[in-house]
Amino acid sequence: MWIRFRKILLLVSITLVYVVADDFKEEIFIKPLPPTNLYVYFQFITQNEETSFEHSHLAPRSLGEIMSRYQVDELHLTLTEGQWRHNKWGYPILDASSGAELYAWFSPSVTDVDTHWRKLSATLSGLFCASLNFIDNFNTVTPQMAMWPMGAIKVNKNVTSQLRYATLPREIVCTENLTPWKKLLPCESSHGFAALLNSRMIHNTNYHSIGVHVRKICKVEDCSEINLEIKQTVALVYDLKIINSLDWSFRKLFGQGLPGPCPLSSSSKIYVDVSSNDTFPFKLNPLPDSVVLSQRGGSDTTLAIYNIIPTNHMINIGAEYGTKDKVLVTIPPPLTFNRYVLGYGKEFGGIVTEIKNNYWAPIDIVLLENAPWWLPIQLSSLRINGEAQSKLVKSLYYSPGRSRQKPYHLELLMRLPSKSTTTITIDFEFVFLKWQEYPPDANHGFYIGSALISANLPTARNYTSLPVTGSTMDSIINASKPWYPAIFRTNGAMVSLPTPDFSMPYNVICLACTVVALAFGPLHNICTKELVLKAVGSPISLRQKIMNLFKKKQD
């Protein structure tokens, strides 16, 4: 009996060790965005005990090998389709620019960051079936103020020089990106929350974004030991007006119910933000396991929490709205922004970024404008609220671009006064590309990536991001801090560059050949052949010839 008990103990201890080594958690956060939208956010968190990837139980080895081979400290990759509407929807948990966005911090020991960066993007393009191999020096910037690592890093090291940031605003996101993304999960898409990610349903939404975020997190309080955290996220915004009913359920959203938790996960939870229940009453079905009130930075959030345990039936969580057809005035979040292109013609233009501070206190922001080399922006044309010199700018960084090598990069650290709108205008001129540099559909237009706005918000209104020390959704509960930093992406823009007539070379060749053929023949004849006058009439006799000779002499 005792031996048996010891055996069990041993088994228990082995499983305990196994559980401690790697940890996997899955979570869904659902937030109705009145009046008609619904935000669904999935996050899958894998924590790896070892930061080297010689052994991993749950963490994806393919990603780990990339991290260790290219000595990446922190990696963020998002593939997004659609535009997050900050003024209507509030702030997302993790913002992403539309198209592909990749940024990474390399280890301080890496000296040749650019080479590592190119290799990293090429490898990731293979892993995620995206065209990330188009990332090169000519579309990469090193943000100086806007971005800071979210993970734990060694103190007193220069992090900025190890950072690279690039976006591909035209990247289309589709099933081929989701498939390899799902393969990185320990349960893949067969079990757990990932089973809900049905390609047809999620690509039919107004906004969808998939992401992979790898960072180092402190294992203990004093950060003497670190873990590697791989967070895979999916953000979706449904437009319930299309379904013609505000009521939602898993079956309606994903085409099927939830089959249960992933057996390898240590926690499977679903959070529903029911704060909007006061203005837009709805009833959750089935009832949540618990309801928690979170007070964070002066704003109250009520969260309904479901703890998903294995069952033998499909779980179908849904909400039913009581009153319909209600007009709601949405209060805009503290900081909203808009971006658009100025100008007409094919010579000059300008980009305007409008940032609105709706809050009663000033807000500090960093604005990062990133223009491709074919759209030169000059610092001399920078105007803030129409003035060249502005007291709002606390710090400025400008790095001019170089043709075909480097993009234009402008960063402004500004203090936006309370209740104000700040307009930042910068002019650009259009550049002629070489004939072969135009894409096949040059007349479609050229995309400019979004500007980055890194804000230090004094209030947590509409703020849903996790605190930097937390990794699961429960870390937002009562997480009051003096500041709430967030990075937002404005909308992108599109310009039409002056495009040549692509059939022109053929026309020129045809015309030139005709002209040459017409001109060459006579000219050649004139140059090579001598014109000789030939006497007309009967041949001259010998006597006459002699007579002619004498005639000449007489002359």
Place this chain on the structure above:
Amino acid sequence: MACNPRNPRPATIFNNAHGQISVYGDDVEVDYRGYEVTVENFIRLLTGRVHHDTPRSKRLLTDEGSNILIYLTGHGGDGFLKFQDSEEVTSQELADALEQMYQKKRYNEIFFIIDTCQASSMYEKFYSPNILATASSLVGEDSLSHHVDYLIGVYIIDRYTYFVLEFLENVHPNSKNTMSEFLAVCPRSACLSTVGVRKDLFNRDPSKVPITDFFGSVRPVIITRKPIEILEIPKRKKQAPAENKTKIVEKMSYLPQFPVHLVQTT
């Protein structure tokens, strides 16, 4: 392409206006897409002359034992196939690329299918051995489409591809179908164009070649009953034990997410 904003049913491509078969499954992976689909990349992929940073999934990792299936469709003409509406690959370039592959021992056999107008002109220049080629139309003929999908406003599928897909839907890894059945899949009455076949480079009789040699990714397995002696077990290199240095624990911490230090100084 399936998630193009103009597709009213994102993430799907159907063979039929009624949406019978979604050819863009739930677990599809695409290696080259969008602007990456160029003649240069295609020829580089075939010949293996890719940049050394190219990931494995973007390489054709084949050797002299590999059977390769090449299927091309698009707008074509006598001796060329258009790529991206801006450039074209010619039949001579393609033939030379395949010869390079043969010389580099990058294939055992190639099955080449092309569905364009005047498609057979693309394989007429081939001169490397062990290639079986078929085309949806002969030189001088158009390759016609099957029917229009009014939802997207364009012709949805070519006739040849439609009947090939219909045939392949009934092929599974254990099928006994042969290549000659595949070559006869679209008679003139169905395709409205003559399906061209080129067998002279191919050493085997297509009526004896199982279709699974090229479709269904069935791998031939050779069973041996003889034990194989492995003389030496390659040993893993053990990492040199870390020298007994006093490990300096570098202090790590989270950074503030905003350049607060710049704001305070001003």
